[in-house]
Amino acid sequence: MDHPNPHQFLVAAYCVTWAIQLGYVAWLTFKWRAQKRAKG
Amino acid sequence: MKKIAIGLYVAVTLALMVWGYYQAIYVAPEDAQQGEIFRIIFYHVPSASVAFLFFAISLCGSIGYLAFRHGNQAWAQISDAWALAGAEVGVVFCTVVLTTGPLWGRVAWGIWWTWDARLTTTLVLWLIYVSYLLLRRFAAGPQMQTLAAVLGIFGALDVPIVYMSNRWWRTQHPSPVFGGGEGSGMAPAMVSVLMWNMLAWFVWGLFILGLRFVVERKQQKIVAAEQQLALDATI
Numbered sequence: 001m002d003h004p005n006p007h008q009f010l011v012a013a014y015c016v017t018w019a020i021q022l023g024y025v026a027w028l029t030f031k032w033r034a035q036k037r038a039k040g
Numbered sequence: 041m042k043k044i045a046i047g048l049y050v051a052v053t054l055a056l057m058v059w060g061y062y063q064a065i066y067v068a069p070e071d072a073q074q075g076e077i078f079r080i081i082f083y084h085v086p087s088a089s090v091a092f093l094f095f096a097i098s099l100c101g102s103i104g105y106l107a108f109r110h111g112n113q114a115w116a117q118i119s120d121a122w123a124l125a126g127a128e129v130g131v132v133f134c135t136v137v138l139t140t141g142p143l144w145g146r147v148a149w150g151i152w153w154t155w156d157a158r159l160t161t162t163l164v165l166w167l168i169y170v171s172y173l174l175l176r177r178f179a180a181g182p183q184m185q186t187l188a189a190v191l192g193i194f195g196a197l198d199v200p201i202v203y204m205s206n207r208w209w210r211t212q213h214p215s216p217v218f219g220g221g222e223g224s225g226m227a228p229a230m231v232s233v234l235m236w237n238m239l240a241w242f243v244w245g246l247f248i249l250g251l252r253f254v255v256e257r258k259q260q261k262i263v264a265a266e267q268q269l270a271l272d273a274t275i
Contacts (some may be wrong), residue, residue, distance in 0.1 A: 006077040
Protein backbone atom coordinates (compact mmCIF):
# COMPACT_ATOMS: atom_id res chain seq x y z
CA MET A 1 0.00 0.00 0.00
CA ASP A 2 2.99 2.36 -0.32
CA HIS A 3 1.85 3.52 -3.74
CA PRO A 4 -1.95 3.42 -3.76
CA ASN A 5 -3.60 2.97 -7.13
CA PRO A 6 -5.78 6.11 -7.68
CA HIS A 7 -8.19 4.24 -9.94
CA GLN A 8 -8.89 1.59 -7.30
CA PHE A 9 -9.44 4.26 -4.64
CA LEU A 10 -11.79 6.19 -6.93
CA VAL A 11 -13.83 3.06 -7.65
CA ALA A 12 -13.87 2.24 -3.91
CA ALA A 13 -15.14 5.76 -3.06
CA TYR A 14 -17.98 5.60 -5.61
CA CYS A 15 -18.93 2.05 -4.58
CA VAL A 16 -18.91 2.91 -0.85
CA THR A 17 -21.12 5.96 -1.52
CA TRP A 18 -23.71 3.86 -3.32
CA ALA A 19 -23.49 1.02 -0.80
CA ILE A 20 -24.28 3.45 2.04
CA GLN A 21 -27.10 5.19 0.15
CA LEU A 22 -28.78 2.05 -1.18
CA GLY A 23 -28.30 0.24 2.12
CA TYR A 24 -30.15 3.03 3.90
CA VAL A 25 -32.96 3.08 1.33
CA ALA A 26 -33.29 -0.72 1.67
CA TRP A 27 -33.53 -0.41 5.47
CA LEU A 28 -36.13 2.37 5.09
CA THR A 29 -38.19 0.29 2.64
CA PHE A 30 -38.04 -2.67 5.02
CA LYS A 31 -39.28 -0.46 7.90
CA TRP A 32 -42.07 0.98 5.73
CA ARG A 33 -43.26 -2.49 4.66
CA ALA A 34 -43.19 -3.68 8.29
CA GLN A 35 -45.44 -0.73 9.18
CA LYS A 36 -47.83 -1.65 6.38
CA ARG A 37 -47.97 -5.25 7.61
CA ALA A 38 -48.58 -4.08 11.20
CA LYS A 39 -51.37 -1.78 10.02
CA GLY A 40 -52.97 -4.60 8.04
CA MET B 41 -52.08 11.08 -9.62
CA LYS B 42 -49.88 10.86 -6.52
CA LYS B 43 -48.28 7.65 -7.79
CA ILE B 44 -47.55 9.23 -11.18
CA ALA B 45 -45.93 12.25 -9.50
CA ILE B 46 -43.75 9.99 -7.32
CA GLY B 47 -42.83 7.83 -10.33
CA LEU B 48 -41.90 10.94 -12.32
CA TYR B 49 -39.78 12.27 -9.46
CA VAL B 50 -37.95 8.94 -9.14
CA ALA B 51 -37.36 8.84 -12.92
CA VAL B 52 -35.94 12.40 -12.92
CA THR B 53 -33.75 11.54 -9.91
CA LEU B 54 -32.35 8.43 -11.58
CA ALA B 55 -31.72 10.31 -14.83
CA LEU B 56 -29.87 13.04 -12.92
CA MET B 57 -27.77 10.47 -11.03
CA VAL B 58 -26.77 8.70 -14.26
CA TRP B 59 -26.03 12.05 -15.95
CA GLY B 60 -24.00 13.23 -12.94
CA TYR B 61 -21.99 9.99 -12.92
CA TYR B 62 -21.34 10.24 -16.67
CA GLN B 63 -20.20 13.86 -16.30
CA ALA B 64 -17.95 13.04 -13.32
CA ILE B 65 -16.20 10.06 -14.93
CA TYR B 66 -16.17 10.84 -18.67
CA VAL B 67 -16.62 14.60 -19.13
CA ALA B 68 -14.75 16.36 -16.30
CA PRO B 69 -11.11 17.01 -17.20
CA GLU B 70 -8.41 15.34 -15.12
CA ASP B 71 -6.91 17.51 -12.40
CA ALA B 72 -3.40 18.71 -13.33
CA GLN B 73 -1.94 17.94 -9.89
CA GLN B 74 -4.06 15.12 -8.45
CA GLY B 75 -5.07 13.28 -11.61
CA GLU B 76 -7.94 10.81 -11.57
CA ILE B 77 -8.47 10.69 -7.78
CA PHE B 78 -9.76 14.29 -7.89
CA ARG B 79 -13.02 12.93 -9.32
CA ILE B 80 -13.99 11.94 -5.75
CA ILE B 81 -14.88 15.63 -5.30
CA PHE B 82 -18.05 15.08 -7.37
CA TYR B 83 -19.45 12.78 -4.68
CA HIS B 84 -17.62 14.12 -1.61
CA VAL B 85 -18.59 17.82 -1.80
CA PRO B 86 -22.29 17.35 -2.73
CA SER B 87 -22.65 14.83 0.11
CA ALA B 88 -21.25 17.38 2.58
CA SER B 89 -23.57 20.10 1.24
CA VAL B 90 -26.64 17.87 1.50
CA ALA B 91 -25.64 16.79 5.02
CA PHE B 92 -25.39 20.45 6.10
CA LEU B 93 -28.80 21.24 4.57
CA PHE B 94 -30.46 18.30 6.33
CA PHE B 95 -28.90 19.15 9.69
CA ALA B 96 -30.38 22.64 9.17
CA ILE B 97 -33.79 21.02 8.54
CA SER B 98 -33.29 19.01 11.73
CA LEU B 99 -32.50 22.27 13.57
CA CYS B 100 -35.73 23.87 12.30
CA GLY B 101 -37.71 20.76 13.28
CA SER B 102 -36.16 20.74 16.75
CA ILE B 103 -36.94 24.43 17.30
CA GLY B 104 -40.47 23.81 15.98
CA TYR B 105 -41.00 20.93 18.40
CA LEU B 106 -39.88 23.01 21.39
CA ALA B 107 -42.07 25.91 20.26
CA PHE B 108 -45.24 23.88 19.67
CA ARG B 109 -45.01 21.11 22.29
CA HIS B 110 -47.27 22.86 24.85
CA GLY B 111 -49.62 24.53 22.40
CA ASN B 112 -50.20 22.59 19.20
CA GLN B 113 -49.45 18.88 19.53
CA ALA B 114 -50.10 18.13 15.85
CA TRP B 115 -47.52 20.71 14.73
CA ALA B 116 -45.10 19.55 17.43
CA GLN B 117 -45.24 15.97 16.10
CA ILE B 118 -44.78 17.10 12.48
CA SER B 119 -41.78 19.22 13.55
CA ASP B 120 -40.35 16.28 15.47
CA ALA B 121 -40.70 14.02 12.43
CA TRP B 122 -38.80 16.57 10.31
CA ALA B 123 -36.13 16.85 13.02
CA LEU B 124 -35.62 13.08 13.04
CA ALA B 125 -35.70 12.73 9.24
CA GLY B 126 -33.18 15.57 8.80
CA ALA B 127 -30.81 14.17 11.41
CA GLU B 128 -30.95 10.58 10.16
CA VAL B 129 -30.55 11.32 6.44
CA GLY B 130 -27.92 13.92 7.36
CA VAL B 131 -25.95 11.20 9.17
CA VAL B 132 -26.15 9.01 6.04
CA PHE B 133 -24.62 11.77 3.91
CA CYS B 134 -22.08 12.68 6.59
CA THR B 135 -21.02 8.99 6.67
CA VAL B 136 -20.38 9.21 2.92
CA VAL B 137 -18.21 12.30 3.53
CA LEU B 138 -16.24 10.56 6.28
CA THR B 139 -15.55 7.47 4.14
CA THR B 140 -14.80 9.09 0.77
CA GLY B 141 -12.56 11.69 2.46
CA PRO B 142 -9.98 9.22 3.84
CA LEU B 143 -9.96 7.32 0.51
CA TRP B 144 -9.12 10.58 -1.22
CA GLY B 145 -6.61 11.57 1.50
CA ARG B 146 -4.71 8.29 1.26
CA VAL B 147 -3.88 9.01 -2.38
CA ALA B 148 -3.55 12.81 -2.25
CA TRP B 149 -1.78 13.20 1.13
CA GLY B 150 -0.41 9.71 1.70
CA ILE B 151 -2.42 9.33 4.94
CA TRP B 152 -5.92 8.11 5.74
CA TRP B 153 -6.63 10.59 8.51
CA THR B 154 -5.20 13.52 10.41
CA TRP B 155 -6.61 15.40 13.38
CA ASP B 156 -6.89 18.75 11.65
CA ALA B 157 -9.75 21.16 12.33
CA ARG B 158 -11.93 20.29 9.30
CA LEU B 159 -11.73 16.53 9.74
CA THR B 160 -12.09 16.61 13.52
CA THR B 161 -15.10 18.97 13.57
CA THR B 162 -16.79 16.84 10.88
CA LEU B 163 -16.24 13.70 12.96
CA VAL B 164 -17.61 15.50 16.04
CA LEU B 165 -20.67 16.56 14.00
CA TRP B 166 -21.26 12.95 12.95
CA LEU B 167 -20.83 11.72 16.55
CA ILE B 168 -23.31 14.31 17.89
CA TYR B 169 -26.00 13.24 15.42
CA VAL B 170 -25.30 9.53 15.95
CA SER B 171 -25.81 10.16 19.69
CA TYR B 172 -29.05 11.99 18.79
CA LEU B 173 -30.27 8.90 16.92
CA LEU B 174 -29.18 6.58 19.75
CA LEU B 175 -31.07 8.76 22.24
CA ARG B 176 -34.20 8.47 20.12
CA ARG B 177 -33.72 4.73 19.75
CA PHE B 178 -33.15 3.82 23.40
CA ALA B 179 -35.13 6.43 25.38
CA ALA B 180 -38.93 6.73 25.38
CA GLY B 181 -41.75 9.18 26.17
CA PRO B 182 -42.33 12.90 25.58
CA GLN B 183 -39.21 13.76 27.60
CA MET B 184 -37.13 11.96 24.98
CA GLN B 185 -38.44 14.22 22.21
CA THR B 186 -37.57 17.34 24.24
CA LEU B 187 -34.06 16.08 25.03
CA ALA B 188 -33.54 15.10 21.39
CA ALA B 189 -34.69 18.56 20.24
CA VAL B 190 -32.18 20.26 22.57
CA LEU B 191 -29.39 17.93 21.38
CA GLY B 192 -30.42 18.57 17.75
CA ILE B 193 -30.06 22.33 18.29
CA PHE B 194 -26.63 21.96 19.92
CA GLY B 195 -25.52 19.59 17.16
CA ALA B 196 -26.42 22.11 14.48
CA LEU B 197 -24.11 24.65 16.13
CA ASP B 198 -21.19 22.54 14.89
CA VAL B 199 -22.23 22.97 11.22
CA PRO B 200 -20.95 26.58 10.85
CA ILE B 201 -17.78 25.58 12.74
CA VAL B 202 -17.17 22.74 10.24
CA TYR B 203 -17.85 25.11 7.34
CA MET B 204 -15.50 27.83 8.66
CA SER B 205 -12.81 25.49 10.04
CA ASN B 206 -10.51 25.67 7.00
CA ARG B 207 -10.92 29.46 6.94
CA TRP B 208 -10.27 30.00 10.65
CA TRP B 209 -7.40 27.52 11.08
CA ARG B 210 -4.57 26.16 8.96
CA THR B 211 -5.60 22.65 7.95
CA GLN B 212 -4.35 19.65 6.03
CA HIS B 213 -7.72 19.75 4.27
CA PRO B 214 -7.53 22.05 1.21
CA SER B 215 -8.66 25.66 1.44
CA PRO B 216 -12.22 26.42 0.30
CA VAL B 217 -12.71 26.00 -3.44
CA PHE B 218 -15.59 28.48 -3.57
CA GLY B 219 -15.58 31.76 -1.67
CA GLY B 220 -12.08 31.08 -0.39
CA GLY B 221 -10.58 34.39 -1.47
CA GLU B 222 -7.69 34.97 -3.83
CA GLY B 223 -6.42 31.90 -5.70
CA SER B 224 -9.48 29.80 -4.94
CA GLY B 225 -11.84 28.50 -7.62
CA MET B 226 -12.18 25.73 -10.15
CA ALA B 227 -11.91 25.28 -13.92
CA PRO B 228 -15.29 26.13 -15.55
CA ALA B 229 -15.45 22.62 -17.09
CA MET B 230 -15.24 21.16 -13.59
CA VAL B 231 -17.69 23.64 -12.04
CA SER B 232 -20.53 22.57 -14.35
CA VAL B 233 -19.89 18.88 -13.53
CA LEU B 234 -19.87 19.66 -9.81
CA MET B 235 -23.14 21.59 -10.15
CA TRP B 236 -24.82 18.69 -11.99
CA ASN B 237 -23.76 16.31 -9.25
CA MET B 238 -24.81 18.79 -6.58
CA LEU B 239 -28.28 18.96 -8.15
CA ALA B 240 -28.49 15.17 -8.52
CA TRP B 241 -27.56 14.52 -4.88
CA PHE B 242 -29.93 17.25 -3.63
CA VAL B 243 -32.82 15.71 -5.56
CA TRP B 244 -31.89 12.21 -4.37
CA GLY B 245 -31.47 13.48 -0.79
CA LEU B 246 -34.88 15.18 -0.79
CA PHE B 247 -36.44 11.93 -1.99
CA ILE B 248 -35.08 9.85 0.89
CA LEU B 249 -35.75 12.70 3.35
CA GLY B 250 -39.40 12.70 2.26
CA LEU B 251 -39.55 8.91 2.55
CA ARG B 252 -38.07 9.02 6.07
CA PHE B 253 -40.57 11.73 7.07
CA VAL B 254 -43.52 9.65 5.84
CA VAL B 255 -42.26 6.55 7.69
CA GLU B 256 -41.84 8.54 10.91
CA ARG B 257 -45.32 10.10 10.65
CA LYS B 258 -46.80 6.62 10.22
CA GLN B 259 -44.82 5.43 13.24
CA GLN B 260 -46.17 8.32 15.31
CA LYS B 261 -49.73 7.40 14.31
CA ILE B 262 -49.18 3.72 15.18
CA VAL B 263 -47.76 4.66 18.61
CA ALA B 264 -50.67 7.10 19.25
CA ALA B 265 -53.22 4.41 18.28
CA GLU B 266 -51.52 1.87 20.60
CA GLN B 267 -51.55 4.37 23.47
CA GLN B 268 -55.24 5.11 22.88
CA LEU B 269 -55.97 1.36 22.83
CA ALA B 270 -54.12 0.87 26.13
CA LEU B 271 -56.00 3.82 27.65
CA ASP B 272 -59.37 2.43 26.52
CA ALA B 273 -58.50 -0.97 28.00
CA THR B 274 -57.83 0.52 31.45
CA ILE B 275 -61.18 2.39 31.57
